[in-house]
Amino acid sequence: MPLNRSYVGRQLPPTPPYQVGREKIREFATAIGADDPAYHDPAAAQALGYPDVIAPPTFAVIPTMAAAEQLRNDPELGLDYSRVVHGDERFQYTRPVVAGDELVCVVTVEEITERAGHEFLTTRTEISTPSGEPVVTVWNKLVVRGGATAGGEERA
Amino acid sequence: MTETVGTETQAAERPRFEVGQQLPVRTFRVTRADLVRYAGASGDFNPIHWSERTARAVGLPGVIAHGMLTMALAGRAVTGWAGRPDAVRDFGVRFTRPVVVPDDDTGTEVEVAAVVKAVEDGQAVLELSATCQGQKVLAQARAVIQV
Numbered sequence: 559m560p561l562n563r564s565y566v567g568r569q570l571p572p573t574p575p576y577q578v579g580r581e582k583i584r585e586f587a588t589a590i591g592a593d594d595p596a597y598h599d600p601a602a603a604q605a606l607g608y609p610d611v612i613a614p615p616t617f618a619v620i621p622t623m624a625a626a627e628q629l630r631n632d633p634e635l636g637l638d639y640s641r642v643v644h645g646d647e648r649f650q651y652t653r654p655v656v657a658g659d660e661l662v663c664v665v666t667v668e669e670i671t672e673r674a675g676h677e678f679l680t681t682r683t684e685i686s687t688p689s690g691e692p693v694v695t696v697w698n699k700l701v702v703r704g705g706a707t708a709g710g711e712e713r714a
Numbered sequence: 715m716t717e718t719v720g721t722e723t724q725a726a727e728r729p730r731f732e733v734g735q736q737l738p739v740r741t742f743r744v745t746r747a748d749l750v751r752y753a754g755a756s757g758d759f760n761p762i763h764w765s766e767r768t769a770r771a772v773g774l775p776g777v778i779a780h781g782m783l784t785m786a787l788a789g790r791a792v793t794g795w796a797g798r799p800d801a802v803r804d805f806g807v808r809f810t811r812p813v814v815v816p817d818d819d820t821g822t823e824v825e826v827a828a829v830v831k832a833v834e835d836g837q838a839v840l841e842l843s844a845t846c847q848g849q850k851v852l853a854q855a856r857a858v859i860q861v
Binding site: 582586591596619620623624640644645646654 | 809
């Protein structure tokens with residue numbers, strides 16, 4: 559079933575705030591081998607001017623994945639997750655994510671395109687604090703593989 | 715390569731960037747254990763990142779790394795070159811080929827390189843490349859850092 563084109567431009571309701579925990583940042587930083595003290599030690603982050611430990615740049619994928627569940631579980635969109643591979647990802651930061659942040663995600667379906675039998679779904683997630691301070695904007699492009707094509711093939 | 719440590723040292727040794735400059739290649743080892751740890755930390759439990767059976771069933775050559783783990787390693791390279799953990803303003807990649815991680819103790823390696831494309835208004839634009847077993851795993855990979 560092809561993706562429902564009427565979703566282009568659709569904005570989903572804001573998510574409940576994602577509470578950024580200090581230990582979650584440490585766990586994520588450890589998992590990617592990022593041992594910079596600012597990711598682990600509040601004093602090191604404070605020396606850089608932040609109230610608590612800061613998150614590595616790709617940490618923001620965690621709240622966006624939770625926000626995208628809304629699309630994944632929406633039968634009207636027709637996203638077959640078993641055929642999905644990750645295409646592109648981009649983060650545009652206003653400031654780093656800091657432990658103690660509450661992050662509200664607003665997901666917009668930016669584009670649905672088709673090429674060579676595959677469909678491409680691009681979402682933009684605006685991540686801000688509950689008071690509206692922008693933190694980071696995240697673009698995610700998923701590739702929905704067509705028919706018999708195997709996953710992970712080369713793309714231009 | 716050792717990560718930068720100590721914020722005061724970082725401030726004192728803030729690197730300078732020039733257009734055309736090639737930044738030192740960083741190599742990251744990725745094992746199955748790393749994939750399990752990343753799955754837990756990120757919440758991405760897609761079985762293609764831990765189950766050989768599932769990976770092969772969907773046509774992959776074997777268990778592959780999370781694309782976002784590869785991007786995170788590239789991010790480590792970027793913050794390392796920048797000399798600051800909070801330097802990244804914009805960071806985008808396209809995932810072109812999967813990073814296949816064998817079920818052994820050595821795993822595989824991802825190499826990340828970069829060239830400085832622009833330096834202006836206190837920011838540097840880095841064009842990144844990432845390879846695994848000689849094959850390009852990221853394309854259109856670009857980072858804007860505060861310098």
